Amino acid sequence: MLRLIATRLLSLAITLMAVSLAIFLILEVLPGDPAAIMLGTAAREDTLAALRLEMGLDRPALVRYLEWVGGILHGDLGTSFTYKLPVSTLVAERLAITVPLSLLAILISTALALPLGVAAAAKRDGPVDKAVLVFSQLGVAVPNFWIGLLFILFFSTYLGWFPAGGFPGWAGGIVPAFKALLLPAVALALPQAAVLTRVTRSATLEVIGADFVRTARAKGVDRSATLRRHVVPNALIPVTTILGLQLSFFFGGAILVENVFNLPGLGRLAYQALAQRDLIVIKDIVLIFAGIVIVVNFLVDIGYALLDPRLRSRS
Template sequence: MIALVLRRFLGLLFTLLIVSLLIFAVMDLLPGDPASIMLGTSTSLETLSALRHELGLDQPLILRYGRWLAGVMSGNLGQSYTYGVPVAGLIAERLSVTLPLALMAIMLSVAIALPLGVLAASRRGSIFAVIATLFSQISIALPAFWVALLLIILFSTMLGLMPAGGFPGWNEGFLPALQALVMPAVALAMPQAGVLTRVARSAVLETMHEDFARTAMAKGLSSSAVLWRHIVPNALIPILTMIGLQFTFLVAGAVLVENVFNLPGLGRLALQALSQRDIIVMQDVVLFFAALVIVMNFIVDLSYLAIDPRMRKAV
């Protein structure tokens, strides 16, 4: 099993290397010149050439890529063209908003979807199955940003219970910062919970027809014992896969909800860097998103070995 984990880890590093090369090459093909954007259109050619030389933009692509990759590996992500501060600090600052938001949303999604999906599968034709079907269809059909607007109208404008937007910062207190993330987390969690409910229901239904489930019932175990001790653990693989995908989506794809609630998250940073042609910030943020997806897939693969003894025996 150690050899398998090592091979997967080496594959992860190789994939990250290829992805970083693709990201750098694509960013280099984007139209526009960062030096021109920084100095403006009225600057002289001599000043523009001097800034391009200072930023290393006049060097060959492979040399610029090697310098950027060496900086990433050492933790030096470069200096933002627009903000004039280290990119690592920018990402860490924005991640302190996006990461707790994504964690809250995925925990809420799992807390809703897993019990609802399991009960809908184990009690087909019951009220739980009807509720699960309706909830799944409605939550998937409603965009997260629209849910966000409804939450603002109801809990902020009409009831005055929650802040309508903004983020006070964690240094202003844990509870005010957490309160600012509650409604965005709910808005992000609802569509994901609908998808996860369907996945959980299908996985449990499929596992219920396996031979080991019928054998456990034949031994005289209660229905609830068979469900929670045998069926649900063996149905976790597709559920964990979906949770991993949803978490990476919530980190990388929360930009619309962050804009609705005016949250200074990582998605807004990427959008601002794109509009300002801040290539170094764009490269580092996109690489972070790609690395998150790759690492999350690696963690999910390892979790398969932990929850499924059949896979451990296979390796």
């Protein structure tokens, strides 16, 4: 197991380095003037020269890349051109919204998908199974931002139960903050819950048809105990892999959902930085999102090994 962890950590570090190099090359080295992109083609030459000097574009690309990576390792992400604030400060403020939003969406998605998938497989071709299949098909077909707009129209505008957008801040209390995050989290969770429900149903059906399950039933183990002790633990192995892949979609989907609900999270910061051509912020945020995906995949690999003893024995 330790060998597996060490191998995955080495792979994680190499992948992060490769991603950071790709981001740097695309934004600062490939043909095009980063200063002109940020200020626009109508900017004066002396203004462009001053920004190039401020960004260090007069220095070799390798030096700039090493300084950027070194600064990240020390917690220095640079200074935003638009906000005139350290990017680390901006990111920390926005992560305080994006991380709870994504975690709440993950919790809602998992809490919906696992029971529905198992129930549909246990009652195959019955009313429950057909209803679950309809839910999963609708969830896959409908994008999360459209679900968010419907939620705003119904629960905020018509019923007035939830705020239509914005975030009161954690200092205002947990309940108001939770109410502001609940609709966005559900809108973010439903499409992924639909996918996870289908995967859970398929994995459960596959395990139900296995020989060891039929043997357990032949020995007199009742249906519910068989599901709880034998079917669900084995069905969770492929489900864990899909859930890990979905975690990146939760953080990526937050960009659209945060803009629909006007939440000042990391996704909205990325959208604003892109609109304002703040390449310094864009570069750091893209690396952060990529880092989250890579770290999540690492944790999924470890979780997969914990669930599947065969992988531990190989390592």
